[in-house]
Amino acid sequence: MQRAVFAHIALHDWTHVFSPLRIRQCCLKHRVQLSSRAYSVIPPPRDEAEKALLHSMLRVDHAGEYGANRIYAGQMAVLGRSQIGPLIQEMWDQEKKHLAKFNEILAENRVRPTLLLPLWNVAGFLLGAGTALLGKEGAMACTVAVEESISEHYNSQIRALMEEDPDRYVELLKLIKEFRDDEMEHHDTGLEHDAESLPGYKLLKSAIQLGCTAAIFVSQRL
Numbered sequence: 001m002q003r004a005v006f007a008h009i010a011l012h013d014w015t016h017v018f019s020p021l022r023i024r025q026c027c028l029k030h031r032v033q034l035s036s037r038a039y040s041v042i043p044p045p046r047d048e049a050e051k052a053l054l055h056s057m058l059r060v061d062h063a064g065e066y067g068a069n070r071i072y073a074g075q076m077a078v079l080g081r082s083q084i085g086p087l088i089q090e091m092w093d094q095e096k097k098h099l100a101k102f103n104e105i106l107a108e109n110r111v112r113p114t115l116l117l118p119l120w121n122v123a124g125f126l127l128g129a130g131t132a133l134l135g136k137e138g139a140m141a142c143t144v145a146v147e148e149s150i151s152e153h154y155n156s157q158i159r160a161l162m163e164e165d166p167d168r169y170v171e172l173l174k175l176i177k178e179f180r181d182d183e184m185e186h187h188d189t190g191l192e193h194d195a196e197s198l199p200g201y202k203l204l205k206s207a208i209q210l211g212c213t214a215a216i217f218v219s220q221r222l
Contacts, residue, residue: 041171062102063114063219067124074128084136114219140195145205147187149212154180
Protein backbone atom coordinates (compact mmCIF):
# COMPACT_ATOMS: atom_id res chain seq x y z
CA MET A 1 0.00 0.00 0.00
CA GLN A 2 2.76 2.41 1.00
CA ARG A 3 4.71 1.53 -2.15
CA ALA A 4 1.66 2.35 -4.26
CA VAL A 5 1.27 5.71 -2.60
CA PHE A 6 4.96 6.62 -3.07
CA ALA A 7 4.81 5.45 -6.65
CA HIS A 8 1.80 7.67 -7.28
CA ILE A 9 3.66 10.64 -5.77
CA ALA A 10 6.76 9.93 -7.82
CA LEU A 11 4.80 9.64 -11.07
CA HIS A 12 2.65 12.72 -10.43
CA ASP A 13 3.42 15.74 -12.56
CA TRP A 14 4.51 18.43 -10.06
CA THR A 15 5.71 20.91 -12.63
CA HIS A 16 2.55 23.01 -12.29
CA VAL A 17 3.31 23.40 -8.58
CA PHE A 18 7.07 23.95 -8.72
CA SER A 19 7.32 25.70 -12.06
CA PRO A 20 9.73 28.66 -12.15
CA LEU A 21 6.80 31.04 -12.58
CA ARG A 22 4.92 29.70 -9.53
CA ILE A 23 8.09 29.78 -7.43
CA ARG A 24 8.81 33.37 -8.48
CA GLN A 25 5.22 34.43 -7.72
CA CYS A 26 5.42 32.81 -4.30
CA CYS A 27 8.73 34.52 -3.52
CA LEU A 28 7.44 37.89 -4.64
CA LYS A 29 4.30 37.46 -2.55
CA HIS A 30 6.23 36.69 0.59
CA ARG A 31 8.84 39.36 -0.12
CA VAL A 32 6.09 41.96 -0.30
CA GLN A 33 4.59 40.69 2.94
CA LEU A 34 7.93 40.81 4.71
CA SER A 35 8.81 44.27 3.42
CA SER A 36 5.46 45.89 4.24
CA ARG A 37 5.75 48.30 7.15
CA ALA A 38 3.85 47.78 10.37
CA TYR A 39 3.80 51.53 10.94
CA SER A 40 2.49 54.47 8.93
CA VAL A 41 5.20 57.12 9.27
CA ILE A 42 7.32 56.65 12.40
CA PRO A 43 9.31 53.43 12.96
CA PRO A 44 9.22 51.93 16.46
CA PRO A 45 12.16 53.45 18.39
CA ARG A 46 15.10 51.09 18.84
CA ASP A 47 16.20 52.65 22.11
CA GLU A 48 15.55 55.57 24.43
CA ALA A 49 17.87 57.87 22.51
CA GLU A 50 15.96 57.39 19.25
CA LYS A 51 12.65 57.73 21.09
CA ALA A 52 13.76 61.06 22.56
CA LEU A 53 14.92 62.27 19.14
CA LEU A 54 11.68 61.38 17.36
CA HIS A 55 9.43 62.67 20.12
CA SER A 56 11.26 65.98 20.16
CA MET A 57 10.94 66.32 16.38
CA LEU A 58 7.27 65.46 16.34
CA ARG A 59 6.49 67.69 19.31
CA VAL A 60 8.03 70.78 17.75
CA ASP A 61 6.57 70.07 14.29
CA HIS A 62 3.11 69.74 15.81
CA ALA A 63 3.63 72.98 17.75
CA GLY A 64 4.74 74.77 14.57
CA GLU A 65 1.72 73.66 12.59
CA TYR A 66 -0.55 74.52 15.51
CA GLY A 67 0.96 78.00 15.72
CA ALA A 68 0.64 78.50 11.97
CA ASN A 69 -3.04 77.59 12.16
CA ARG A 70 -3.60 80.16 14.88
CA ILE A 71 -1.76 82.83 12.87
CA TYR A 72 -3.98 82.24 9.85
CA ALA A 73 -7.03 82.26 12.13
CA GLY A 74 -5.99 85.71 13.35
CA GLN A 75 -5.44 86.95 9.82
CA MET A 76 -8.84 85.70 8.74
CA ALA A 77 -10.51 87.39 11.71
CA VAL A 78 -9.27 90.73 10.34
CA LEU A 79 -9.04 90.21 6.58
CA GLY A 80 -11.45 87.34 6.00
CA ARG A 81 -13.94 89.52 4.10
CA SER A 82 -11.32 91.44 2.17
CA GLN A 83 -10.04 90.74 -1.31
CA ILE A 84 -7.08 88.78 0.08
CA GLY A 85 -9.35 86.64 2.30
CA PRO A 86 -9.76 83.67 -0.09
CA LEU A 87 -5.99 83.40 -0.55
CA ILE A 88 -5.38 83.39 3.21
CA GLN A 89 -8.14 80.78 3.60
CA GLU A 90 -6.50 78.59 0.96
CA MET A 91 -3.17 78.63 2.80
CA TRP A 92 -4.94 78.05 6.11
CA ASP A 93 -6.72 74.99 4.69
CA GLN A 94 -3.34 73.46 3.84
CA GLU A 95 -2.09 74.16 7.35
CA LYS A 96 -5.19 72.47 8.77
CA LYS A 97 -4.25 69.31 6.86
CA HIS A 98 -0.69 69.49 8.22
CA LEU A 99 -1.95 69.85 11.78
CA ALA A 100 -4.46 67.01 11.38
CA LYS A 101 -1.67 64.71 10.21
CA PHE A 102 0.58 65.57 13.14
CA ASN A 103 -2.35 65.12 15.53
CA GLU A 104 -2.74 61.63 14.09
CA ILE A 105 0.98 60.83 14.33
CA LEU A 106 1.25 62.06 17.93
CA ALA A 107 -1.73 59.91 18.92
CA GLU A 108 -0.39 56.82 17.12
CA ASN A 109 3.02 57.12 18.76
CA ARG A 110 1.88 58.39 22.16
CA VAL A 111 3.87 61.58 21.87
CA ARG A 112 2.99 64.32 24.32
CA PRO A 113 2.40 67.71 22.67
CA THR A 114 4.27 70.69 24.01
CA LEU A 115 3.05 72.08 27.31
CA LEU A 116 3.06 75.52 25.70
CA LEU A 117 0.13 74.97 23.33
CA PRO A 118 -2.09 77.39 25.32
CA LEU A 119 0.56 80.06 24.88
CA TRP A 120 0.97 79.39 21.15
CA ASN A 121 -2.82 79.46 20.86
CA VAL A 122 -2.99 83.06 22.06
CA ALA A 123 0.35 84.28 20.70
CA GLY A 124 -0.29 82.88 17.22
CA PHE A 125 -3.72 84.46 16.94
CA LEU A 126 -2.46 87.84 18.17
CA LEU A 127 0.46 87.76 15.75
CA GLY A 128 -1.82 86.96 12.83
CA ALA A 129 -4.43 89.54 13.76
CA GLY A 130 -1.87 92.19 14.69
CA THR A 131 0.02 91.99 11.41
CA ALA A 132 -3.26 91.81 9.46
CA LEU A 133 -4.26 95.14 11.02
CA LEU A 134 -1.34 96.59 9.04
CA GLY A 135 -3.19 95.54 5.90
CA LYS A 136 -2.61 92.91 3.27
CA GLU A 137 1.11 93.69 3.16
CA GLY A 138 1.44 93.16 6.91
CA ALA A 139 -0.29 89.79 6.75
CA MET A 140 1.87 88.70 3.84
CA ALA A 141 5.04 89.89 5.61
CA CYS A 142 4.09 87.75 8.60
CA THR A 143 3.45 84.79 6.30
CA VAL A 144 6.85 85.18 4.64
CA ALA A 145 8.67 85.37 7.99
CA VAL A 146 6.88 82.43 9.62
CA GLU A 147 6.88 80.11 6.60
CA GLU A 148 10.57 80.78 5.95
CA SER A 149 11.36 79.85 9.55
CA ILE A 150 9.29 76.67 9.37
CA SER A 151 10.83 75.69 6.03
CA GLU A 152 14.36 76.14 7.38
CA HIS A 153 13.43 74.09 10.44
CA TYR A 154 12.06 71.28 8.25
CA ASN A 155 15.25 71.40 6.16
CA SER A 156 17.35 70.94 9.30
CA GLN A 157 15.26 67.90 10.24
CA ILE A 158 15.62 66.45 6.75
CA ARG A 159 19.41 66.79 6.98
CA ALA A 160 19.46 65.16 10.42
CA LEU A 161 17.34 62.20 9.30
CA MET A 162 19.35 61.74 6.11
CA GLU A 163 22.56 61.60 8.14
CA GLU A 164 21.00 59.21 10.66
CA ASP A 165 19.36 56.58 8.42
CA PRO A 166 17.41 57.66 5.31
CA ASP A 167 16.08 54.14 4.64
CA ARG A 168 14.68 53.82 8.14
CA TYR A 169 12.95 57.19 8.04
CA VAL A 170 11.79 57.12 4.42
CA GLU A 171 8.12 57.76 5.22
CA LEU A 172 8.87 60.53 7.72
CA LEU A 173 11.24 62.18 5.24
CA LYS A 174 8.58 62.04 2.54
CA LEU A 175 6.06 63.71 4.85
CA ILE A 176 8.41 66.46 6.02
CA LYS A 177 9.52 67.22 2.46
CA GLU A 178 5.89 67.50 1.35
CA PHE A 179 5.03 69.88 4.17
CA ARG A 180 8.26 71.86 3.62
CA ASP A 181 7.28 72.38 -0.01
CA ASP A 182 3.84 73.63 1.04
CA GLU A 183 5.42 76.11 3.46
CA MET A 184 7.77 77.38 0.76
CA GLU A 185 4.80 77.84 -1.55
CA HIS A 186 3.13 79.99 1.12
CA HIS A 187 6.38 81.94 1.54
CA ASP A 188 6.54 82.64 -2.19
CA THR A 189 2.87 83.60 -2.23
CA GLY A 190 3.55 86.21 0.44
CA LEU A 191 6.35 87.71 -1.62
CA GLU A 192 4.16 87.75 -4.72
CA HIS A 193 1.52 89.72 -2.80
CA ASP A 194 3.66 92.68 -1.80
CA ALA A 195 5.04 91.55 1.57
CA GLU A 196 8.27 93.46 0.98
CA SER A 197 6.42 96.72 0.27
CA LEU A 198 5.41 97.03 3.94
CA PRO A 199 7.31 99.87 5.65
CA GLY A 200 9.71 98.32 8.14
CA TYR A 201 9.42 94.92 6.45
CA LYS A 202 12.93 93.76 7.31
CA LEU A 203 12.61 94.79 10.94
CA LEU A 204 9.24 93.06 11.33
CA LYS A 205 10.48 89.93 9.59
CA SER A 206 13.55 89.71 11.84
CA ALA A 207 11.44 90.17 14.98
CA ILE A 208 8.96 87.48 13.95
CA GLN A 209 11.71 85.03 13.04
CA LEU A 210 13.45 85.64 16.35
CA GLY A 211 10.20 84.67 18.05
CA CYS A 212 9.91 81.57 15.85
CA THR A 213 13.42 80.48 16.78
CA ALA A 214 12.63 80.86 20.47
CA ALA A 215 9.33 78.96 20.05
CA ILE A 216 11.11 76.08 18.31
CA PHE A 217 13.75 75.89 21.03
CA VAL A 218 11.31 75.68 23.94
CA SER A 219 8.76 73.46 22.16
CA GLN A 220 11.43 70.82 21.60
CA ARG A 221 12.08 70.67 25.34
CA LEU A 222 8.74 71.29 27.06
